[in-house]
Structure formats: C-alpha cells, structure tokens
Amino acid sequence: MSTDTDPARRMLFPGLSSVFRHDLPASVVVFLVALPLSIGVAVATGAPVAAGLLAAVVGGLVAGLLGGSSLQVSGPTASLTVVVAQSIVQYGWAATCFITIGAGVLQVLFGLSRLARGALAIAPVVVHGMLAGIGVTIALQQMHVLLGGESHSSSWASIVDLPRQLMSVHPGDAFVGGVVIAILLGWRYLPPVLRMVPAPLVAVVTATGLAMVVPTSIERIYVAGTLFHDITLPALPGGGWGGIALAMVTVALIASVETLLSAVAVDRMQPGRRTDMDRELIGHGIANVVAGVVGALPVAAVIVRSITNVKAGARSKASTMFAGLWILVFAVALVDVVQQIPEAALAGVLIVIGMSLIKLAHIRLARRAGDLFVYAATVLVVVFVNLLVGMLLGLALAFALLLWRVVRVVIVATPVPGTENGWLVAVDGTCTFLALPRMAAELARVPRNAVVTVEMTVDFIDHAASDALYDWVQQHRSLGGTVELVEMGAVRLADLAGGPPARGHARHLLDEMLGPWRRTPRVDPVTAGIAAYHRSHAHVVRPHLGELLDGQNPDALFLTCADSRIVPNVITNSGPGDLFTVRNIGNLVPADGRDTSVEAAIVYALEKLAVRSVVVCGHSKCGAMDALYHERVTGPGLDDWLAHGRPTLQRYRHGHPVAAAAATAGFGPVDQLGMVNVAVQLETLAAHPVVRRAMTERGVVLSGLFFDISSARVMEITPSGIGHIDDASGSVTALPVQ
Known part of the structure; x- marks a missing residue:
C-alpha cells in the first residue's frame, strides 16, 4: 500500500x-x-x-x-x-x-x-x-x-x-x-x-x-x-x-x-x-x-x-x-x-x-518607535488625497527617517569633572561629512591648552570626517594642548589608509579584546595586545584605577588553575580590584599549610584584605587532573606538587557524589575528577583555621566553580553535587545525582 x-x-x-x-x-x-x-x-x-x-x-x-x-x-x-x-x-x-x-x-x-x-x-x-x-x-x-x-x-x-x-x-x-x-x-x-x-x-x-x-x-x-x-x-x-x-x-x-x-x-x-x-x-x-x-x-x-x-x-x-x-x-x-x-x-x-483598522496598539508602537510623524502623515494623505500618494509619501518619510537615524552621529565635548583642564570629546554613531558642521562646533568649545581624550565609538567613518579630526588634533597639539585618541568602536582610523571606508562589526571588537587568547601565531602578542589596550581600553580603566590608588578592597579570594585558557575576570564579568587571584597547577590547596605561597595568600586575603568570599575554580581538560587520574610520572617538581591532589583521587575512586552528578551530565572521567577536586579543596579550606574563623566571625562564603571550555559555561560545585548557574537570575539549577 x-x-x-x-x-x-x-x-x-x-x-x-x-x-x-x-x-x-x-x-x-x-x-x-x-x-x-x-x-x-x-x-x-x-x-x-x-x-x-x-x-x-x-x-x-x-x-x-x-x-x-x-x-x-x-x-x-x-x-x-x-x-x-x-x-x-x-x-x-x-x-x-x-x-x-x-x-x-x-x-x-x-x-x-x-x-x-x-x-x-x-x-x-x-x-x-x-x-x-x-x-x-x-x-x-x-x-x-x-x-x-x-x-x-x-x-x-x-x-x-x-x-x-x-x-x-x-x-x-x-x-x-x-x-x-x-x-x-x-x-x-x-x-x-x-x-x-x-x-x-x-x-x-x-x-x-x-x-x-x-x-x-x-x-x-x-x-x-x-x-x-x-x-x-x-x-x-x-x-x-x-x-x-x-x-x-x-x-x-x-x-x-x-x-x-x-x-x-x-x-x-x-x-x-x-x-x-x-x-x-x-x-x-x-x-x-x-x-x-x-x-x-x-x-x-x-x-x-x-x-x-x-x-x-x-x-x-x-x-x-x-x-x-x-x-x-x-x-x-x-x-x-x-x-x-x-x-x-x-x-x-x-x-x-x-x-x-485604526488600532491603538499601532499608534502606541509608532509613538514608542519615534515613527508617529510617519504614521500621522500617511493617514492624513490617504484620507484627503488618495491611497497611492499616501503610501508613497509614507514610504518616503520612513526611508528619510531611517537614513537620518543611520547616518546620525552624536558629538559632544564636555569638561571632565575633577580635573584641572581635562576635556572629553565623545563621537558616537556613523561619522561622515554630514557631521562636519557639528564636529567643528563641538571641537571649537575645547580650550587651547586642554588635555583632551577623543573617544571614538563609531561603526563607520569616511575620509572627510577622519581628515577633519586629524587636522584638529594636529592644530590643538601645536597650540600647547594634548590629545589622546581612543578608538572603542568597530572601525579604526588607520583602516582608511588601505582603501575606501567600510562599516565595522562588533565581531572585530571581540577579536581585538580576545586577541591574546587566539591561537593564530603573532610576532609579539604581548606587545601588540598592550598597544591595543592603550588604543581602546586604557582610558576606561584609568578612572577606576584612580579610585584604587590608596589600596585594594577585593570581594573574593579567587583560587584557580594556572591554565592559560582560564581568564578569571572574563568568566566572572569582573574588573580591576574585584578579585584577589591565586593561581597554581590544578587549583590545589595543600593541607596543613605545607605550601607557603598558598598559605600566605589565604592569610593575607582573609586577615588583611577581609575578602567576603573564597572561590575555588577548576576547569575541563585540565592537564594536572589528567596526570593525576592516569598516575603518570611527570618528573621532579611536578610529581611533588601533584601529590597534594592524591586525596582528591582517593575520594573520586571511592565514589564521590560530585563524580556521579558529573557522569550523569555527560562529563568524562578526567573532568569528573576535576569537579571532585574543587569539592575536596573546598573541604580543605573549610578546615583551615583562618578560613574557619572568618566564616564564623564575618560570614565568609566558600564557593566552588567549574569552567567547561567546550561550552564556555561556568557551573557551581558543592561538596554534594553540581548545578548550572542560570543566565537571567544567577540562580543555580541542581543536576541529578545517580
């Protein structure tokens, strides 16, 4: 059939x-x-x-x-x-x-x-x-x-x-x-x-x-x-x-x-x-x-x-x-x-x-979107002239409004509060020759000897606007002022030297921010990264660091692996002054204070800096956990250090509940061991006298994290299981344990 x-x-x-x-x-x-x-x-x-x-x-x-x-x-x-x-x-x-x-x-x-x-x-x-x-x-x-x-x-x-x-x-x-x-x-x-x-x-x-x-x-x-x-x-x-x-x-x-x-x-x-x-x-x-x-x-x-x-x-x-x-x-x-x-x-x-056919929802939408003028003009012309003229006029007005929004650029020159002669010139949007009158008017407000930061957040700039800006920079410097040109947008002024202007994309910004993380060979990645930092981010960080000149007040002691793929401030969305970071092979906390470096960091963070939380962060595909799991001989120095992880291997082999939860979630044995390691290090920290006293007297919180490199997601690790951290609310959804 x-x-x-x-x-x-x-x-x-x-x-x-x-x-x-x-x-x-x-x-x-x-x-x-x-x-x-x-x-x-x-x-x-x-x-x-x-x-x-x-x-x-x-x-x-x-x-x-x-x-x-x-x-x-x-x-x-x-x-x-x-x-x-x-x-x-x-x-x-x-x-x-x-x-x-x-x-x-x-x-x-x-x-x-x-x-x-x-x-x-x-x-x-x-x-x-x-x-x-x-x-x-x-x-x-x-x-x-x-x-x-x-x-x-x-x-x-x-x-x-x-x-x-x-x-x-x-x-x-x-x-x-x-x-x-x-x-x-x-x-x-x-x-x-x-x-x-x-x-x-x-x-x-x-x-x-x-x-x-x-x-x-x-x-x-x-x-x-x-x-x-x-x-x-x-x-x-x-x-x-x-x-x-x-x-x-x-x-x-x-x-x-x-x-x-x-x-x-x-x-x-x-x-x-x-x-x-x-x-x-x-x-x-x-x-x-x-x-x-x-x-x-x-x-x-x-x-x-x-x-x-x-x-x-x-x-x-x-x-x-x-x-x-x-x-x-x-x-x-x-x-x-x-x-x-x-x-x-x-x-x-x-x-x-x-x-x-006249819907209040459409009128509210037009008002909220800034299109009420287009809506009203279309209605009036349809009613009092004819339908085709009304439609054509509406399309023309909508296109004109779109063009104005696309080519619009905001240029504002303002004094920087708290500085003697500092000025900020912000250029945001699509910067073309149409913006030259506005640019000239705003730049004329800057005093001759001012210390100026020009912040460029543009997705397109043509040669006319670029030349006008460069001419002003040279003139201002010749009159005794200083100018720092900061490019935070998706395009760079230097790109104009190679051909016609082109619209930039946010992806370019991400590539530059994560440039040192990329695996593409570079002649001098550190120097190139520093140059990019000076060009686009230093002026943003500078005011924040100014508030930290007299001392630091971090929220957390963040103990993680020395693996180059882990960037603590990126995965925690934090900035300078937020994390007191300690890194070592395998994010281990030697018991009984046998490692003076980790011991000194714990004491300093809790008793001198008074951090409010202590975080241990492991990660997937960890080389230390792989060597520990397969009991490889790694040579002098590394073998002695990995010996601090043997309690973790024993707890894993005896069926730690975190390993069971990780297996249910589809993680392999080495990553299961890495998660168990985080839970064991939390137990070690909880037994440390300095940490225990801080938890009792000040309510210091211990937290465990695990960064999955393949998905770029962070999970929470507790002594009894693992859970996903929800994107919207920050709440944790526990994963089942077999």
Missing part, C-alpha cells in the same frame, strides 16, 4: 474524514462571516452587489485552490474599497474590471519574479497608517449612508456635508444602522456559546427584521431582476492610460501586501505550516484575472476571515473552497433575501470594520 507524503498534495486532497469533520463545519462559519461583508464592500464601492458575491466565490474557489496557503480566506476586502470606488467614479465599472485584470497580471509577475518577500519589507508603520487612513475614509463615507443619505466621493466632501446630513437624518436608517453598530461592538461581551454565531451575520439579520416592522421608510439594496442582471463584463478604457496603469499598480500592491501580511499572521497561528509566498501571489493574481473577466471586485486574503477559518478548525484548502461554493449557491438561489437588506445595516458593518 502506497503512502502519500507530499504536503502540497495532502492540502489539495485531504482525507474525506478530515474534510467532513473539520473543513466542512469551518466553511459554514466562514461563509456566514463573508456573506454580509462581501455585499457591504460592493455597496460601498458603488459596484453591483453581485460583484462582491462573485469576488467571494472567486476568492474561495480560485485563490483557495491555486494559492500557497491552505487556510487563508480570500475575497473582497475593505482595504481596496477606496481605490476601487475612485476607479469606478473616474473610469466606470467596466474599465475597473479591466484594471482588476491588469492588477492580477502584475501579481502573477510579482510571484514569478520571487518578489513576495520583498513586499514584506515595507515599513510596518506605513502599512498601519495606510490601513488607518482607509478605515477613516470608509467611516466618513458610510456615515452619510447610515444617516439616510448618499456617500461622497472624497473625505473632505464627507466632512463638509456632515452637518447638513445630521440636520436631515432619516430616523429609520439611523436606527437600523445604530442597532448594527451596537450589536457588533457588544458581541464580544456575550457568553462564548452565543459568540459562536458570527456577529456581522446576526447584526444584518436583526437589522433586516427590524426594517420590516419599523413604521418609516428605509433604503434597501436595489437589485434589478436577477442578482447577475447588473454584471458588466470588462471593457477597454476610452483613454487616460496613465491613470489606468497607476490604478493597476495600486490595486496590485495593496492586494499583495494585505495577502502576505495575512499569510504571516496565519502562519503564526499554525507553527507547523509555512505559506509559499510566491505561489500565494501567483494564485491571487490568477484569481484577480478571473474576477476581472467575470465582473467581480478585486480579491485579496482577508485576515479576519482567515483567522476565523483557523479558529473554526479548518485543516485544508477544502474549507475556503466550500465557503466560496456556499456563497455561489446563496447568490443564485436567494436573491430576494438580498433585496431585503437595509443599506444602513451594511453601512454600520463597514463603519465598525473601518474603525477597527
């Missing part, structure tokens, strides 16, 4: 049991949500009612079948309402169908050109502003319909005429529209059982029923004859081809962006699924070509319906395709029902949809 393992084939041909169990019920829910919205979008654009229903059919059957997503639901969308309405007013419905075909062809080309991901590069603040502008425009236009009037072609006309419309409101239409809005806004507060029925459907059905009993005239949807009687097939425009092309591009871009953003949202809800974005654009492009040919509105994936489809339990493309089929059946068989729907009811639905 063969097994079908092709995911795409499973989406197209799911098992019948899954279709009937999951997709069929979900398609009914999607149908009930899409029906009133499809009719409402058609009425709002001024297109035939059937154009909205046909768009939902094409979106379900064509885009659903050919697209790259298995759960997205496509159809007429509020985001295209404004541009389609303008097209109908300017060119007529037949030419608008032709525009829809052209937009579909462009979407197919987008998909074939692999540009789908590129559409997601549009700044989110522009998309949010564009949607908010569309929402405001829809609400302003439909407000007149809700009050019993006619929608206007522009937002400005809608605002100007609103006072007159309020004075001549039709009570029946306003009542029905108000009920719809109240139901839609209050539906979320009802019990979950009731919320299983889509709110737009309940609102429209309720409004239709009220319209039959309200004792006043109410405008209803007009349909001449059959539902498809008013359908007009596409026709070539009589002229204005520049505007036609612009409209095609606008529809294609908006439909593509909304479709891709919806796909991203649906993928987040279904972690195991990934939409083929290019195929999704191709599928929607073909759907729009079909929509234009049959006289339907342009289609795009609609995020609200798509999320509804996912939450309803859909598993495959069958759900959205069935939803399109149900709308087709409704459009053919129930035309009389459509004619009973009040226009004010659909206006109420569209007003709520339009206002829902």
